[in-house]
Amino acid sequence: MKCPTRNELVRHLDEVLDDEQQAEMAKHIAGCDRCRSLLARLSREDEAFIECFRESFETPIRDADEERIVTSLLTLHRMRRSERTRDIPSREGDDGREPE
Numbered sequence: 008m009k010c011p012t013r014n015e016l017v018r019h020l021d022e023v024l025d026d027e028q029q030a031e032m033a034k035h036i037a038g039c040d041r042c043r044s045l046l047a048r049l050s051r052e053d054e055a056f057i058e059c060f061r062e063s064f065e066t067p068i069r070d071a072d073e074e075r076i077v078t079s080l081l082t083l084h085r086m087r088r089s090e091r092t093r094d095i096p097s098r099e100g101d102d103g104r105e106p107e
Contacts, residue, residue, distance in 0.1 A: 008035045010042055013049075020049050021085045056084050 019032040036042045
């Protein structure tokens with residue numbers, strides 16, 4: 008398998024690929040330092056998004072409410088990210104694939 012595009016890695020991280028695609032992607036990532044690094048960066052972006060949300064509250068909220076809200080916002084964040092990156096090359100003029 009060639010290195011996936013950033014968009015494909017986002018879809019893997021967001022778990023929107025079918026089971027076979029998820030497994031194939033996971034196998035590739037396990038053997039590819041570049042893809043593992045990019046996937047880790049994407050994951051940190053999600054974590055930063057959640058942390059910004061949590062810090063925005065002036066008063067604490069109940070854990071159950073926070074978890075429900077964070078899950079909903081993270082889902083929305085991932086949907087918007089997928090919409091923004093769908094079929095957009097990573098660099099102008101290429102096919103969206105990073106070098107292997």
